[in-house]
Amino acid sequence: xxxxxxxxxxxxxxxxxxxxxxxxxxxxxxxxxxxxxxxxxxxxxxxxxxxxxxxxxxxxxxxxxxxxxxxxxxxxxxxxxxxxxxxxxxxxxxxxxxxxxxxxxxxxxxxxxxxxxxxxxxxxxxxxxxxxxxxxxxxxxxxxxxxxxxxxxxxxxxxxxxxxxxxxxxxxxxxxxxxxxxxxxxxxxxxxxxxxxxxxxxxx
Numbered sequence: 752x753x754x755x756x757x758x759x760x761x762x763x764x765x766x767x768x769x770x771x772x773x774x775x776x777x778x779x780x781x782x783x784x785x786x787x788x789x790x791x792x793x794x795x796x797x798x799x800x801x802x803x804x805x806x807x808x809x810x811x812x813x814x815x816x817x818x819x820x821x822x823x824x825x826x827x828x829x830x831x832x833x834x835x836x837x838x839x840x841x842x843x844x845x846x847x848x849x850x851x852x853x854x855x856x857x858x859x860x861x862x863x864x865x866x867x868x869x870x871x872x873x874x875x876x877x878x879x880x881x882x883x884x885x886x887x888x889x890x891x892x893x894x895x896x897x898x899x900x901x902x903x904x905x906x907x908x909x910x911x912x913x914x915x916x917x918x919x920x921x922x923x924x925x926x927x928x929x930x931x932x933x934x935x936x937x938x939x940x941x942x943x944x945x946x947x948x949x950x951x952x953x954x955x
Contacts, residue, residue: 752804755853760793763863767870781828785882786816791873792831796850803854808840808847808866810873816883817904835897836890844872891916894924899937906945915951922953 765775768791773780778793789812796805811834815825831837841847847869851862880886890901891913898921905914918938922930935953942951 752799752801752853755857755859756795756804756806758859759853759863759866763866764791764793764870767867767874771874776828779828779831782877783827786814787880787882787886788813788815788827788829788834789877790829790831790834791870794831803852805850805852807850808869808873809837810840810843810876811837812877812880812886814883814886817887817900820904820907821900835901836886837896840869840873843876844869846872887913891920894920899941902938903941903945906941906947909948911949914949918951918953 760778764780768775768780771782772784773782773789773791778795780791782789790810792809792811794807794809796807799805809831811829811831813826813829813834813836815827817823817835818825826833839847839849841849846865848865851866853859853862880889887901887905887910891905891910898917902914902917904910905917921934921938925934938951939953941947
């Protein structure tokens with residue numbers, strides 16, 4: 752199974768990523784363009800055996816411009832968990848599986864084709880996000896796991912609409928108790944700390 756996995760990395764993933772400008776580091780592929788870092792990371796499943804090997808594909812975007820504005824350290828090759836945006840590939844591509852599996856029953860040719868289509872979908876998705884401005888606009892509509900950082904960036908840059916969108920998304924996706932006890936207070940504190948030029952109605 753390990754040989755088949757290496758074959759997929761070397762014969763499928765690398766030939767797609769290299770022409771697209773990505774550089775390989777272990778099982779991660781990075782591309783630095785403008786002020787963004789794009790990352791496609793292959794993550795092996797826990798509990799793999801000699802009879803079956805499973806893996807996931809993580810798709811991430813990190814903005815060094817956000818880090819600079821927030822006076823944080825910039826990172827040229829962030830880890831998956833350090834990125835402002837990260838999703839599994841099935842959230843981006845309809846061709847992808849939640850988990851890719853290699854075992855004795857796997858049609859390797861079909862799996863290679865599926866992975867090719869899925870990664871190309873991700874590259875097209877990445878192409879629609881050119882810089883931090885388009886990234887923040889996109890994430891304010893779709894969501895980001897580092898919502899406090901992106902929200903603070905929006906406040907500093909006076910991006911009123913995007914800041915309000917982040918609040919609305921957070922409120923929608925988090926249960927009422929957590930929203931009132933933590934996130935609402937955090938957003939309010941950021942507005943105060945940054946002396947925001949705009950206000951947000953957190954009750955509507």
